[in-house]
Amino acid sequence: MNYQKEQIKNALTLHQINTNGYKTNLYAVFLATPLKKENVTLDALLTAVLRRGTNNLPTQEQISQKLEMMYGASFDCGVEKTGDNHIMKFYLETLGEEFLPQPEKLVEESINILLDIILNPLVENGAFKPEYVEGEKKNLKQIIEAKIDNKNKYSYDRCIEEMFKNKPYGLYKYGYIEDLEKITPEELYKYYQNLIQTCKIDIFCSGIINNSNIKEIVSKNENIQKLQERKPEYIVNNETTEAKEKQEPKVVEESMQVTQGKLVLGLDINSTEENSRFIASVYNAILGGGANSKLFQNVREKQSLAYTANSGYIRAKNSIFIRCGIEIQNYQKALNTIKDQLEDMKNGNFTEEDIQNSKELILSTIEGINEEQDTEITYYYGQELADRFVSIEEYANKIKEVTKEQIVNLAKTVNINTIYFLKD
Amino acid sequence: MKIVESSKIKEKAYIEELPNGLTVIIIPKKNTKKKYIIWGTHFGSIDNRFIMPKTNEEVFIPDGVAHFLEHKMFEQPNGTNSLDTLMALGIDANAYTTNDHTAYLFECTNHFEEGLNELMDYVQHPYFTDENVEKEKGIIGQEINMYDDDPSWKLYMNAMNCMYKENPIKIDTAGTIESISKITPDVLYKCYNTFYHPSNMTMVVCGDFEPENLIEEIKKRLLPKENQGEIKRIYPPKEEKINKQSETAQMEVSIPIFMLGFKDIENNNEERVKKHIAIEILLNMIIGKSSKLYAKFYQEGLLLTEPGFDYEFSNEYAHILISGTSKDPKKIEQGILETIKQMKEKGLEQEHFERIRRKIYGDYVVEYNSVGDIARMFLADAIKGVQTFDYIEQFETVTKEYAEEILKSIFKEENEILSIIEPIKN
Numbered sequence: 001m002n003y004q005k006e007q008i009k010n011a012l013t014l015h016q017i018n019t020n021g022y023k024t025n026l027y028a029v030f031l032a033t034p035l036k037k038e039n040v041t042l043d044a045l046l047t048a049v050l051r052r053g054t055n056n057l058p059t060q061e062q063i064s065q066k067l068e069m070m071y072g073a074s075f076d077c078g079v080e081k082t083g084d085n086h087i088m089k090f091y092l093e094t095l096g097e098e099f100l101p102q103p104e105k106l107v108e109e110s111i112n113i114l115l116d117i118i119l120n121p122l123v124e125n126g127a128f129k130p131e132y133v134e135g136e137k138k139n140l141k142q143i144i145e146a147k148i149d150n151k152n153k154y155s156y157d158r159c160i161e162e163m164f165k166n167k168p169y170g171l172y173k174y175g176y177i178e179d180l181e182k183i184t185p186e187e188l189y190k191y192y193q194n195l196i197q198t199c200k201i202d203i204f205c206s207g208i209i210n211n212s213n214i215k216e217i218v219s220k221n222e223n224i225q226k227l228q229e230r231k232p233e234y235i236v237n238n239e240t241t242e243a244k245e246k247q248e249p250k251v252v253e254e255s256m257q258v259t260q261g262k263l264v265l266g267l268d269i270n271s272t273e274e275n276s277r278f279i280a281s282v283y284n285a286i287l288g289g290g291a292n293s294k295l296f297q298n299v300r301e302k303q304s305l306a307y308t309a310n311s312g313y314i315r316a317k318n319s320i321f322i323r324c325g326i327e328i329q330n331y332q333k334a335l336n337t338i339k340d341q342l343e344d345m346k347n348g349n350f351t352e353e354d355i356q357n358s359k360e361l362i363l364s365t366i367e368g369i370n371e372e373q374d375t376e377i378t379y380y381y382g383q384e385l386a387d388r389f390v391s392i393e394e395y396a397n398k399i400k401e402v403t404k405e406q407i408v409n410l411a412k413t414v415n416i417n418t419i420y421f422l423k424d
Numbered sequence: 425m426k427i428v429e430s431s432k433i434k435e436k437a438y439i440e441e442l443p444n445g446l447t448v449i450i451i452p453k454k455n456t457k458k459k460y461i462i463w464g465t466h467f468g469s470i471d472n473r474f475i476m477p478k479t480n481e482e483v484f485i486p487d488g489v490a491h492f493l494e495h496k497m498f499e500q501p502n503g504t505n506s507l508d509t510l511m512a513l514g515i516d517a518n519a520y521t522t523n524d525h526t527a528y529l530f531e532c533t534n535h536f537e538e539g540l541n542e543l544m545d546y547v548q549h550p551y552f553t554d555e556n557v558e559k560e561k562g563i564i565g566q567e568i569n570m571y572d573d574d575p576s577w578k579l580y581m582n583a584m585n586c587m588y589k590e591n592p593i594k595i596d597t598a599g600t601i602e603s604i605s606k607i608t609p610d611v612l613y614k615c616y617n618t619f620y621h622p623s624n625m626t627m628v629v630c631g632d633f634e635p636e637n638l639i640e641e642i643k644k645r646l647l648p649k650e651n652q653g654e655i656k657r658i659y660p661p662k663e664e665k666i667n668k669q670s671e672t673a674q675m676e677v678s679i680p681i682f683m684l685g686f687k688d689i690e691n692n693n694e695e696r697v698k699k700h701i702a703i704e705i706l707l708n709m710i711i712g713k714s715s716k717l718y719a720k721f722y723q724e725g726l727l728l729t730e731p732g733f734d735y736e737f738s739n740e741y742a743h744i745l746i747s748g749t750s751k752d753p754k755k756i757e758q759g760i761l762e763t764i765k766q767m768k769e770k771g772l773e774q775e776h777f778e779r780i781r782r783k784i785y786g787d788y789v790v791e792y793n794s795v796g797d798i799a800r801m802f803l804a805d806a807i808k809g810v811q812t813f814d815y816i817e818q819f820e821t822v823t824k825e826y827a828e829e830i831l832k833s834i835f836k837e838e839n840e841i842l843s844i845i846e847p848i849k850n
Contacts, residue, residue, distance in 0.1 A: 020455050021453075021455040021456050022793050023433060023789050023790060023792050023793055024789075024790055024793060059719070060719065060722070061714055061716070061719045064712075064713040064714035065714045065779065067783075068713075068714055068779045068780060068782060068783040069779055069782060070786075071782050071783065071785055071786035071789075072782065072783030072784065072785070072786030072787050072790075073786070093790070094786075095786050095789055095790070098434075099432070099433050099434070099789055101432060101785065131723075135722070135723060135725060138725040139725065139728045142678070142679055142725075142728055142749075142751075143728070145678040145679070146677075146678045146679060146749075147678075148676065148678060149575065149676075149677050149678055151573060256676060257675075257676045257848070258573050258676075259569045259572050259573050260566065260569045260570050260573055290511045291505075291507045291508050291511045292508050292511050292512055300563070301505075304559065304562040304563055304566075306566065307563065307566035307567050307569075307570055325566065325570060326566075327566065327569075353512075356512075357511065357512040357514075360512065360513060360514030361511065361514055363514055364514035364515070364516065364532065364533055364534070367457060367533040367534070368458060368533065371456060371457060371458045371533075371794070372794065373793075
């Protein structure tokens with residue numbers, strides 16, 4: 001296997017992925033902390049402030065110039081929800097050393113810059129630089145307000161929010177304007193100092209790296225050496241941790257200026273058996289995974305009710321979301337057709353061929369995991385957070401073993417939790 | 425077979441023109457399981473008037489035919505759909521239509537041969553009936569509605585409207601509900617027979633292949649076709665000036681979005697790649713991540729992220745586009761024009777120029793990470809008559825002096841336009 005992981009410190013793990021199919025090396029650092037209403041906005045703001053400057057490179061302009069000299073190394077950061085954790089993600093991508101026009105050492109420099117940005121931020125008088133915090137507050141405010149711009153994404157986020165009302169996963173990853181306005185540079189820095197000593201830290205390196213001693217570079221990095229041993233606060237989510245209660249579907253309708261309606265259905269899977277995620281993946285693929293799926297065939301192709309009709313499985317929450325773009329007057333017809341498909345699944349109204357096609361679809365996605373560096377990193381990080389390690393080969397085998405009986409049994413536990421409709 | 429090579433990034437492309445006129449480009453990639461094939465025809469939304477080589481008949485088609493045709497190619501006489509057939513094999517298949525070409529593609533790790541059978545079968549067998557054409561109008565109508573709700577699409581279309589009075593780039597790729605209502609099987613067959621001739625098509629394949637064997641596999645699957653003369657495409661005459669300086673529309677967005685453009689009038693074929701590289705360096709120097717102007721706008725809260733840039737060109741149009749999100753697009757425009765003026769007066773800083781040139785080199789190399797990116801890039805470039813490796817090979821020939829010349833000749837204030845989408849005022 002080209003993947004190995006080792007502890008550098010307690011709750012600080014180094015993951016190395018050796019691969020030679022790319023022109024680039026990708027480095028990633030993830031900080032995981034539980035999703036909490038009082039912290040989400042701080043997390044989002046913090047991530048943005050960190051990229052503004054370090055004690056070594058105090059301005060963003062200087063950071064960018066440095067990266068441009070490294071043949072346009074690209075830095076990116078952001079926040080994501082994974083299960084009930086809020087993840088602050090930092091990435092650096094550089095060219096592999098053998099593709100440079102002249103020989104240069106980029107690996108060590110890359111790791112050091114990335115760690116410098118996260119662990120050695122510019123601090124003045126015991127706080128982040130007020131100008132940076134104020135600037136990023138304004139920017140974040142715009143990002144939060146821009147939530148409505150992409151109607152597909154918005155309706156999906158809204159369905160999640162309604163389905164997980166007053167629960168961590170229902171929180172918006174960029175936070176809330178009322179919380180944002182109160183944050184001061186001192187408070188943010190205090191939050192950072194505590195977070196960095198309590199969060200779970202994972203460092204990933206992917207590329208042609210077997211000739212560079214990554215472990216030594218990371219362990220000797222002075223910012224890493226400064227970190228204390230910790231018992232990390234983060235939450236393990238997988239199919240066994242997500243018990244659900246059956247309830248009447250909640251219907252939410254909202255109006256905006258749109259010509260196309262957006263229909264999103266949130267489904268609960270009420271099965272907490274170990275490894276049921278593999279069955280749920282196949283179930284989801286038959287239901288709405290691709291052009292052969294029941295949703296695509298019945299909602300789009302046969303009835304021309306929608307331009308898009310698909311579903312996605314969120315393993316960390318054991319939920320499925322169905323998403324359709326429909327003509328507004330077709331709402332009831334589309335909803336009925338979707339419900340029919342869910343009934344069909346429960347009654348086993350799908351063929352062996354459907355199962356086979358769906359497995360092929362998933363298997364080709366699995367085979368594609370190590371064809372993209374960030375996908376491969378995300379795969380291993382997902383395993384890390386779920387506390388379930390399955391190699392890519394094993395994962396494929398588990399999918400192949402899923403039977404029709406298992407799918408029908410799982411289908412019987414699937415209930416509609418929330419129906420969200422965005423109309424004009 | 426012609427072999428072109430880029431030693432810097434250790435890649436090769438095998439290019440062959442078959443006797444029937446089809447160009448095949450193969451880029452072998454070891455160490456990858458993914459395989460990608462894309463088959464494109466030089467027929468896009470701008471090709472709305474032409475003379476059929478066989479009959480010499482002049483044809484004027486409704487807007488959106490190229491895209492409509494793309495949708496209909498998947499349907500087979502036996503009632504199956506090739507997209508479904510490919511998906512059933514675990515193959516990720518798709519198609520798309522742009523201004524200047526239509527492409528059919530798939531990506532897979534296994535079953536490449538079966539996929540190739542299906543792809544080459546359906547692209548060579550059109551099947552249009554009154555019934556299936558009517559049904560498609562409903563599906564495409566939904567797609568058109570989706571575009572109508574998309575502020576960034578509207579932004580782009582308005583930018584094109586500022587740039588040109590009468591250029592086919594202003595045609596909506598999918599057409600309008602009204603224009604597609606006029607599409608008939610007869611129109612589709614006329615376009616198919618003209619533009620889907622091998623001499624008007626290019627196939628690009630990227631993955632772990634032996635080029636010689638693969639060429640034979642492709643040849644075996646090609647249907648015999650009579651040779652066809654050149655397709656005469658009729659476009660309105662080129663316009664020297666912009667149509668209007670700005671256009672603002674209101675839509676449901678929270679912050680205004682903008683697209684600033686410079687119309688390029690000369691479009692010298694020989695220097696296209698070199699010019700393109702110079703333009704990319706200049707755009708980065710003007711408003712890229714490390715530029716003073718971006719730092720200033722960022723600090724003032726006028727820009728949240730660095731704007732996107734693009735240089736779109738074909739024989740019929742060429743323009744630079746800078747787009748982003750800002751609460752005050754007019755201030756962004758002023759700042760950009762002022763910076764350009766200063767750069768023209770003072771010349772470019774050598775150190776800044778060198779740094780950006782290194783960055784651009786990195787940007788080009790990164791494109792060679794995925795088989796899909798490589799194949800799509802080679803196809804899009806081939807349709808324009810550009811050799812893709814030239815971007816890597818020619819980047820050293822772009823000097824500071826050359827970039828200064830380009831700055832003076834293209835970034836002209838009188839050719840500048842601004843399209844804005846702002847929030848709906850209550």
